[in-house]
Amino acid sequence: MPLTARVRPEQADALLRDALEANGQRFTDQRAAVYRFLLGTTSHPTADEVFTAVRADIADISLATVYKALETLVSCSLAVKLSYGDDSARYDARTDDHYHSRCVQCGQVRDVPGQVPELLPQLHVGDGFRVQGYRVEVIGLCPACAD
Ligand SMILES: [Zn+2]
Ligand SMILES: [Zn+2]
Known part of the structure; x- marks a missing residue:
């Protein structure tokens, strides 16, 4: 079911909050910014690309924080990690079969x-x-x- 493909930005925070809480994680503005960016793009960005985009809104966010936020989204099944056997892992907020x-x-x-x-x-x-x-x-x- 293409669930997250249809998530509107205003639903993103609530969805994220529920998923984080269900997994014993805290909702943070950084995680929300990372998730919103990922939902809004079809580019399958790398952690670096997410970092560059999110830094425009949250100036003091670090690459390590972005990376951890992405891994948290993956562990909560809100995103999928695409690995290519090198450092170029990409992330996708579309979690339906595609x-x-x-x-x-x-x-x-x-x-x-x-x-x-x-x-x-x-x-x-x-x-x-x-x-x-x-x-x-x-x-x-x-x-x-x-x-
Ligand atoms: Zn090309
Ligand atoms: Zn995809």
């Missing part, structure tokens, strides 16, 4: 519109492996890099 395309040149990550390719549910993974889901990543060149 898939990404990633440009191998500039690193841009976008949501792939539409549903799971129909073939996937028919995959046979092997002896006794119980499939719970799929992580699909399409790699290639974004329009700007393909030129």
Whole structure:
């Protein structure tokens, strides 16, 4: 269910407050600013990019605080962390099942519109492996890099 994809900014604080409390965490302005920014973007930003954006509103926020806030959102299931085996983890406030395309040149990550390719549910993974889901990543060149 595309729950967070439809969250309006004015709902964000209440949603965040509930999720934090349910996980024994405190609501802070920093966490709220990070969550609001993440909800408002489809760019799948890195912690650095979130830091740069949020610093415009909260001048004294640190990168470490932003990083911890992002990890807190992930632990409360309000965001998903996309890891690429290096330092370039990205964050996504869209937590419904969806898939990404990633440009191998500039690193841009976008949501792939539409549903799971129909073939996937028919995959046979092997002896006794119980499939719970799929992580699909399409790699290639974004329009700007393909030129
Ligand atoms: Zn690109
Ligand atoms: Zn996404």
